[in-house]
Amino acid sequence: MLPFARVTIIGLGLIGSSIARGIRQHMPSVRVTGYDADPAVRETAVRIDLCDDIADTAGTSVIDADLVILCVPVGAMGAAAAEIAADLPADAIVSDVGSCKESVVEAVHAALPDAVFVPAHPVAGTENSGPEAGFASLFQGRWCIVTPVEGTAPFAVERVLEFWRRLGAEVETMAPDHHDRVLAVTSHLPHLIAYTIVGTASDMEEVTQSEVIKYSAGGFRDFTRIAASDPTMWRDVFLANKEAVLDMLQRFSEDLTALQRAIRWGKGDELFELFSRTRTIRRSIIEQGQDDAAPDFGRAHK
Numbered sequence: 001m002l003p004f005a006r007v008t009i010i011g012l013g014l015i016g017s018s019i020a021r022g023i024r025q026h027m028p029s030v031r032v033t034g035y036d037a038d039p040a041v042r043e044t045a046v047r048i049d050l051c052d053d054i055a056d057t058a059g060t061s062v063i064d065a066d067l068v069i070l071c072v073p074v075g076a077m078g079a080a081a082a083e084i085a086a087d088l089p090a091d092a093i094v095s096d097v098g099s100c101k102e103s104v105v106e107a108v109h110a111a112l113p114d115a116v117f118v119p120a121h122p123v124a125g126t127e128n129s130g131p132e133a134g135f136a137s138l139f140q141g142r143w144c145i146v147t148p149v150e151g152t153a154p155f156a157v158e159r160v161l162e163f164w165r166r167l168g169a170e171v172e173t174m175a176p177d178h179h180d181r182v183l184a185v186t187s188h189l190p191h192l193i194a195y196t197i198v199g200t201a202s203d204m205e206e207v208t209q210s211e212v213i214k215y216s217a218g219g220f221r222d223f224t225r226i227a228a229s230d231p232t233m234w235r236d237v238f239l240a241n242k243e244a245v246l247d248m249l250q251r252f253s254e255d256l257t258a259l260q261r262a263i264r265w266g267k268g269d270e271l272f273e274l275f276s277r278t279r280t281i282r283r284s285i286i287e288q289g290q291d292d293a294a295p296d297f298g299r300a301h302k
């Protein structure tokens with residue numbers, strides 16, 4: 001049996017539009033209503049026939065929903081939740097897709113204290129945004145981490161897990177604070193490093209006379225893809241997951257200082273030992289079936 005019959009998606013960007021497309025493909029009998037705060041996005045959604053209905057207001061979009069998924073930047077989750085408070089059916093389940101969880105749990109609980117809220121994070125995405133960037137197979141074989149808080153009705157958690165399985169994802173549950181620490185090092189810190197490297201290279205353009213762009217093969221090119229990710233979304237992630245990111249950044253900069261010292265003092269054995277260890281990690285990821293192409297970031301494996 002399908003876990004939900006009427007799903008409302010609030011925020012019709014990359015993730016919201018991918019969910020809408022995934023539902024059409026995998027659960028075609030489910031009725032999907034969409035809403036986005038940006039009228040231009042709503043217009044595009046109508047033009048590309050993304051959902052069965054596009055509502056003009058957040059309130060009307062949820063009136064008969066049995067699942068409402070908030071797909072807005074994490075800094076806008078509280079506002080999006082507050083906008084549906086008056087019209088949310090009492091038996092509807094609310095979920096989200098935010099890249100960090102503790103701040104979202106707090107914001108949604110404050111706006112919807114009586115709602116059944118099951119937070120989720122599909123660990124799948126690209127550097128692109130907007131309703132035309134989404135695709136139905138985005139979640140195929142990827143992890144979706146569900147982070148229920150104590151006391152969340154198990155039947156509600158199970159329905160959200162089943163929803164993500166139907167979209168092709170592998171599911172896992174964990175506590176919101178644990179999620180935020182894990183993702184700080186596996187996703188948030190790498191994005192911060194990419195933003196920094198591309199920024200530093202661009203600041204040096206005068207010295208390098210555009211050679212950075214001209215010779216941007218391999219490593220640098222991969223960093224530019226990640227550094228092209230949505231500025232609003234990532235500003236919100238770093239502000240919302242501040243503690244965990246700062247902690248990981250501290251450890252990272254200590255390790256970087258150690259590497260700096262090894263280079264300065266010609267400690268080739270230290271460099272060789274680290275590079276051998278990281279090569280082994282990469283190879284074990286590949287052996288476990290995780291693909292290496294950029295769009296396969298986060299591919300689940302068991």
Ligand SMILES: NC(=O)C1=CN([C@@H]2O[C@H](COP(=O)(O)OP(=O)(O)OC[C@H]3O[C@@H](n4cnc5c(N)ncnc54)[C@H](O)[C@@H]3O)[C@@H](O)[C@H]2O)C=CC1
Pocket residue numbers: 010011012013014015016035036037038041071072073074076079080097098099100121122123124125126127128129130131230233237
């Ligand atoms: N982009 C990615 O690779 C991934 C993103 N996420 C999470 O998914 C969420 C959405 O990200 P994307 O789809 O990439 O962003 P996006 O920028 O493509 O779409 C976000 C949409 O939300 C709308 N919006 C903003 N505030 C709103 C409000 N109060 N009410 C209604 N609509 C509002 C915007 O107009 C925009 O169309 C974020 O929380 C992000 O952390 C999760 C996994 C991957």
Ligand SMILES: O=C(O)C(=O)Cc1ccc(O)cc1
Pocket residue numbers: 098099122123124125126127187226294297298
């Ligand atoms: O495009 C990439 O490399 C990503 O890292 C995608 C991504 C971005 C944010 C998430 O919360 C999950 C996945």
